[in-house]
Amino acid sequence: MAAGVDAHTLLGAIEAGGTKFVLATGTADGTILSRHSIATSSPEATLTEARDWFANQPRISALGIASFGPVELERGSPRWGHITETPKAGWSDCDLAGYFARELNVPIGFDTDVNAAALGEFRHGAGRGLSGMAYITVGTGIGGGLIVNGKLARGAGHPEMGHHYPRRSPQDRDFNGNCPFHGDCLEGLASGPAILARWGKTLSDLPQDHEAHELVAGYLAQACHTLFACCAIERVVLGGGVMKSSGLLERIMSATGEVGANYLPGRDQQTVVSPFLGDDAGITGALLLADDAAS
Amino acid sequence: MAAGVDAHTLLGAIEAGGTKFVLATGTADGTILSRHSIATSSPEATLTEARDWFANQPRISALGIASFGPVELERGSPRWGHITETPKAGWSDCDLAGYFARELNVPIGFDTDVNAAALGEFRHGAGRGLSGMAYITVGTGIGGGLIVNGKLARGAGHPEMGHHYPRRSPQDRDFNGNCPFHGDCLEGLASGPAILARWGKTLSDLPQDHEAHELVAGYLAQACHTLFACCAIERVVLGGGVMKSSGLLERIMSATGEVGANYLPGRDQQTVVSPFLGDDAGITGALLLADDAAS
Numbered sequence: 068m069a070a071g072v073d074a075h076t077l078l079g080a081i082e083a084g085g086t087k088f089v090l091a092t093g094t095a096d097g098t099i100l101s102r103h104s105i106a107t108s109s110p111e112a113t114l115t116e117a118r119d120w121f122a123n124q125p126r127i128s129a130l131g132i133a134s135f136g137p138v139e140l141e142r143g144s145p146r147w148g149h150i151t152e153t154p155k156a157g158w159s160d161c162d163l164a165g166y167f168a169r170e171l172n173v174p175i176g177f178d179t180d181v182n183a184a185a186l187g188e189f190r191h192g193a194g195r196g197l198s199g200m201a202y203i204t205v206g207t208g209i210g211g212g213l214i215v216n217g218k219l220a221r222g223a224g225h226p227e228m229g230h231h232y233p234r235r236s237p238q239d240r241d242f243n244g245n246c247p248f249h250g251d252c253l254e255g256l257a258s259g260p261a262i263l264a265r266w267g268k269t270l271s272d273l274p275q276d277h278e279a280h281e282l283v284a285g286y287l288a289q290a291c292h293t294l295f296a297c298c299a300i301e302r303v304v305l306g307g308g309v310m311k312s313s314g315l316l317e318r319i320m321s322a323t324g325e326v327g328a329n330y331l332p333g334r335d336q337q338t339v340v341s342p343f344l345g346d347d348a349g350i351t352g353a354l355l356l357a358d359d360a361a362s
Numbered sequence: 363m364a365a366g367v368d369a370h371t372l373l374g375a376i377e378a379g380g381t382k383f384v385l386a387t388g389t390a391d392g393t394i395l396s397r398h399s400i401a402t403s404s405p406e407a408t409l410t411e412a413r414d415w416f417a418n419q420p421r422i423s424a425l426g427i428a429s430f431g432p433v434e435l436e437r438g439s440p441r442w443g444h445i446t447e448t449p450k451a452g453w454s455d456c457d458l459a460g461y462f463a464r465e466l467n468v469p470i471g472f473d474t475d476v477n478a479a480a481l482g483e484f485r486h487g488a489g490r491g492l493s494g495m496a497y498i499t500v501g502t503g504i505g506g507g508l509i510v511n512g513k514l515a516r517g518a519g520h521p522e523m524g525h526h527y528p529r530r531s532p533q534d535r536d537f538n539g540n541c542p543f544h545g546d547c548l549e550g551l552a553s554g555p556a557i558l559a560r561w562g563k564t565l566s567d568l569p570q571d572h573e574a575h576e577l578v579a580g581y582l583a584q585a586c587h588t589l590f591a592c593c594a595i596e597r598v599v600l601g602g603g604v605m606k607s608s609g610l611l612e613r614i615m616s617a618t619g620e621v622g623a624n625y626l627p628g629r630d631q632q633t634v635v636s637p638f639l640g641d642d643a644g645i646t647g648a649l650l651l652a653d654d655a656a657s
């Protein structure tokens with residue numbers, strides 16, 4: 068399809084994050100035509116500001132919302148499209164989908180931020196031409212979206228990839244991890260706040276020969292191997308703030324090979340990469356959610 | 363569809379295992395109409411015997427083969443439908459699909475034994491009405507098939523669920539595991555031969571208060587949790603010889619809950635069960651592979 072503003076195909080997108088909301092209009096081929104960022108404050112203020120921005124754009128045909136979680140994705144639930152119980156003050160039970168459906172009077176597509184980013188990368192970035200892929204963000208938390216046979220994995224809730232347990236390195240048994248639920252699950256060991264809690268700095272601020280680099284890379288590599296072994300996907304895409312540390316992706320790539328010991332039947336086709344869309348994976352995915360909702 | 367012998371809908375199925383081949387005819391609703399078992403000897407002898415059995419049955423419209431691995435599943439590969447490099451003497455490079463296509467002159471469906479068992483359970487057993495499920499066999503090896511959005515996960519090769527790494531229990535750091543590739547991957551810790559190598563007996567022959575029960579259950583529970591967390595599937599079905607140990611399923615169910623710490627968004631829908639089809643999951647799945655190939 069050709070890109071270009073056309074009242075019929077113009078789509079809206081919201082990437083709803085804990086610190087900012089990214090608002091955009093664009094088309095299903097991933098073209099972003101206008102974009103605006105607002106700070107996440109109270110739900111009332113933030114939602115009103117977002118609605119007013121869309122009201123000043125050419126009319127959109129549908130809106131896709133990629134939201135921080137936890138969210139309700141069960142289509143049959145009366146709380147579909149809501150943020151559920153979140154520690155973020157005021158946001159529990161916020162009916163994002165309902166609000167924008169009423170205020171903008173358009174069909175709404177809704178998913179988690181990471182599912183949307185996975186979809187964006189799959190259709191317009193690192194996943195083009197593949198059949199299975201995972202997108203993992205390593206940031207304030209660790210979350211992921213899984214695509215199998217070309218479709219987002221949906222079933223019981225949504226994946227919570229940050230909360231499975233990598234094996235601890237034998238040289239690393241003291242830190243208890245900082246996940247309030249699991250202690251040293253993947254998120255409790257390798258998220259930005261876990262790294263900060265443990266070593267007092269971000270990975271980027273620790274010298275390249277500091278053990279933190281190998282340890283964090285090793286835990287993320289195990290997650291990649293586990294996904295390859297359990298799901299036979301072709302690619303893991305690793306995004307988020309922590310992945311900006313120089314050398315981290317390369318360390319993970321090399322450690323993933325070591326963990327797998329050259330065994331998996333699909334090993335020649337299995338790769339670990341950075342997002343091709345950079346920080347635009349989520350908002351691009353939100354456009355695709357809008358496209359799905361429109362059709 | 364109605365069950366009953368009908369030349370048009372009669373399907374053939376082979377479950378090709380390392381010790382025996384199960385041969386059957388039946389229909390796509392999972393009804394098995396005739397069944398015969400032969401010992402796995404040389405490829406020549408085994409394949410001829412299988413062909414002769416089918417030659418003496420009413421004519422089948424298609425044949426589904428569920429094979430021990432490793433196998434080639436890539437549709438575009440000239441080795442599609444072959445067993446690839448196997449330690450099993452004589453069987454490397456065996457063209458199972460080609461042989462039966464030529465000899466029986468029917469379309470062939472082909473997949474791994476565990477993918478077929480997953481399909482059988484999904485459509486006619488423990489997975490009915492679900493959207494995502496994993497089937498894991500815990501026997502001589504540990505292998506699994508994954509179903510997401512109602513379809514078998516295919517991509518780079520096929521899943522090798524036995525070869526990811528559960529976290530070792532703090533009380534259990536001495537045994538090195540018996541996987542020739544990875545040492546203490548899941549298969550190296552919890553398969554029948556691993557249990558035998560370590561404690562000299564099967565789980566069933568060890569007293570119920572022996573540590574082996576909790577350790578093995580704990581490792582399998584971690585695999586269940588990892589699959590729930592990474593894939594948002596609703597159910598893990600655990601089959602194979604080791605699962606016949608009394609109390610094991612119950613221990614795994616309880617340990618899976620502990621590992622998850624009541625966190626996953628889909629937890630209320632996520633269950634661990636035994637195969638509803640018992641030992642017929644694989645052969646039923648092979649019938650479904652035949653059905654897919656026929657249509």
Ligand SMILES: Nc1ncnc2c1ncn2[C@@H]1O[C@H](COP(=O)(O)OP(=O)(O)O)[C@@H](O)[C@H]1O
Nearest residue numbers: 206207208259260269270271307308309311312
């Ligand atoms: N360049 C960097 N190097 C290492 N860590 C970083 C870098 N930038 C951000 N981080 C870490 O990433 C986390 C924020 O991740 P990010 O993906 O930007 O946000 P969020 O997960 O909240 O959407 C913080 O914990 C921060 O310490």
Ligand SMILES: Nc1ncnc2c1ncn2[C@@H]1O[C@H](COP(=O)(O)OP(=O)(O)O)[C@@H](O)[C@H]1O
Nearest residue numbers: 501502503554555564565566602603604606607
């Ligand atoms: N009742 C049982 N209790 C415990 N272990 C068993 C039992 N039956 C078989 N096993 C173990 O299961 C393994 C065989 O698994 P099985 O699924 O029957 O075969 P395969 O994996 O070769 O298809 C053996 O290692 C055996 O020790």
Ligand SMILES: [Zn+2]
Nearest residue numbers: 230246249252
């Ligand atoms: Zn956790």
Ligand SMILES: [Zn+2]
Nearest residue numbers: 525541544547
């Ligand atoms: Zn292994």
